[in-house]
Amino acid sequence: MIETLIRNFPLVAAVVLMGIGLYILIFKRNLIKIVMGITILSSSVNLFLVTLGYRTGGIAPIYTDAPEGLMVLPVVQALTLTNIVIAVATSALILSLVIRIYRHTGSLDSKKSRRMKG
Amino acid sequence: MATLIEHSSILIIAVPLLIAFLTPLIGMASKKARNAVVIVGLSFVAFLVFALARDVILNGIHTYTLGATSPSLTIPEGAMMPIRIILEVDGVSVFMGIVVAIVSLVAVVYSLSSMKGETGQNRFYTLLLLMVAGAFGMVFTGDLFNLFVFLEITSISGAALVAFKTRFADSQEGGFKYIVVSAVASLMVLFAISLLYAQYNLLNIGALAAAMQYTMLDRIALVILIAAFAMKLGGVPMHMWLSDTYSVAPVSITVLLITVSQASMYALMRIGFILYGVTLDLAVVGWIIIAIGILSMFIGVTMAVRQTDITRLIAYNCVCESGFMLVGFGVGLAVLGNHTALRTYGTTAISGAIFHMINHALFEGLLFLVAGAIFYRIGTRDLNRMGGLGHTMKFTAAFFLLGALASSGLPPFNGFASKILIYESVYQFNPVLTIIGILVSIITLAVFVKAFFSAFTGAVLPKYEDIKEVPKTMIAAMTIFAVIIIIFGLFPGLIVDWIVRPATDALVDQASYINTIMGAIP
């Protein structure tokens, strides 16, 4: 059991990071911390994706002057790059919205920027 | 013309993207030219969608392989599985394409006068066209990661558009909530997609459906996908962001956001019916979706009766109508393995839910456009401050009445047609669901009677004495929706035979979806 945990350490780290990200999103009230939680969640999914492609003893998936051997999977690396770009766009948008909320309401507490029912 | 139809699926996604990035350049020169280019572009896209719809309904599923020598070469020579991004357009994709095309055209016509006087209009049209391109991409793609990318495109541009009028504090907050909810849902969707990729080394929906064995990790991926897409479409208990976001956005954007929620429901159904198909525990997953649907119907409408803000009221009604569609789809999914039940009432339930998707976009769109017209004239959305507007805003009042009667499911409007399909089929599955549905429809009528009474009837209040009717382009946009509502209501049989039945047949027919990709290899 400990053996499999240590051998698959990056996957365990990805799941732990996802747990940390969801914990921040559930329990922290500061809007900037919520943005950080989303970024950590995105990093955890990126780590999970890259780890999926790893083959033991593999080399980088480039064909030019490639030595002999197994190559790691390149598809997941493309997926990860796409996700990094999407995370950049999301962070830029969400931080600009946080600046606007601060200018309008003067506070960064998510409990104060809410709208009641009725 | 034949080559135009052959390449139409990629043109429908590419033309809005191209015009989105040309719009700031043209807008620097002249405003009228920019508006004309946007409307002409979206009309061309609508023409392509209708041509593609006719071709798909007559000739079968239409694939487009990006980067291959010919569009239908899905598996290259000597390979065993598809390796490129493939757009696969079947009956239900082209149905959603029709919804997006009609709604986007009406939204742009409406925003010609509702956005007058705002700064940064070039960026508004760019973001709107990006959102439309994202919605088309979501419904036409046959590849899971492509679905994720277009989902993110739609969410980011949608959130930027919700917060577009930066002088209001609550629209910033609505945009923030929308992007947080969308980011969490999309990241969990990517996690589920990577779980599926880890097991089967495939990203194409058709190829994955052929290779699917329902292991433990597949169950985890299914649960994550259902929860994430249910959050994106506003299913209770994850529906609270919907009323915050839809009430503060500019109204032409709200109408498009409804379409994006429908696209999320399309994605959920694609995953349930086609990706997993009959390998699921059909009864359990079907009942989970039915449970989310029943909660959405009930809590949506009881919260709607209580609101005093008119757009918030209509947004909670959107939650309620999503519940109807979820119940229809859930019943269809629960009986997918049982051939006699599927033929007797399963396909009728799915047809009712699919027909309700376009009806929902039409009548909720009309109601939101009317609420936007009221806000345009008097500057407030609070029902406690309105009164007697029906004396001068006659057309607006008539359209609100039309939308309200259609939403409650009264004949001869289109809400009745789709709701009777859902009631009759769901009754044969479990009578309690139909009884709850009919009660909820009655309370829906009560909700809109309250809104109509407060806003339009009564004596003219002294501060609203010189309110005129809204500009002509807004009336034109509302008229398009109203005419389509009346036509769909009077001739439901034609619409069901032409576009809804092919969509239903495409959704329950997993085998032809797989064979189009994998080439009928035995």
Add this chain to the structure above:
Amino acid sequence: MTLIAESGYEFWNPIIWLITFAVVMVIVYFFRKRGVEKYKKGEDQTKIFLCGEEVPGAEQRQVRGGNVYWGFFETLKEYYDGIVRLHTGIVNDYVVWFVAVMAISAIILLIVKLVG
């Protein structure tokens, strides 16, 4: 013609709907034609009559939107108090509900796998 459901008991004909609408419009027109045309607008003939009492202005007379259906809300007071308290509007609670739905569905599917 143009039936949609398959129970075999229904009848739907759009021409009949249009003819009914036209007939009702004709009847409404005849009712309006029998009305009195010569009345003085703005005088006592068109004013509101409240048993001889003072009629308040439009601002006080209008029943506001928030007061409609008071009886319905009073009857369901406990339900509404609970539900409105759940809709807090805080973003963190939205994520809590998402995780809760994921967890409950996962537990249900796991139990089904272990049992069935």
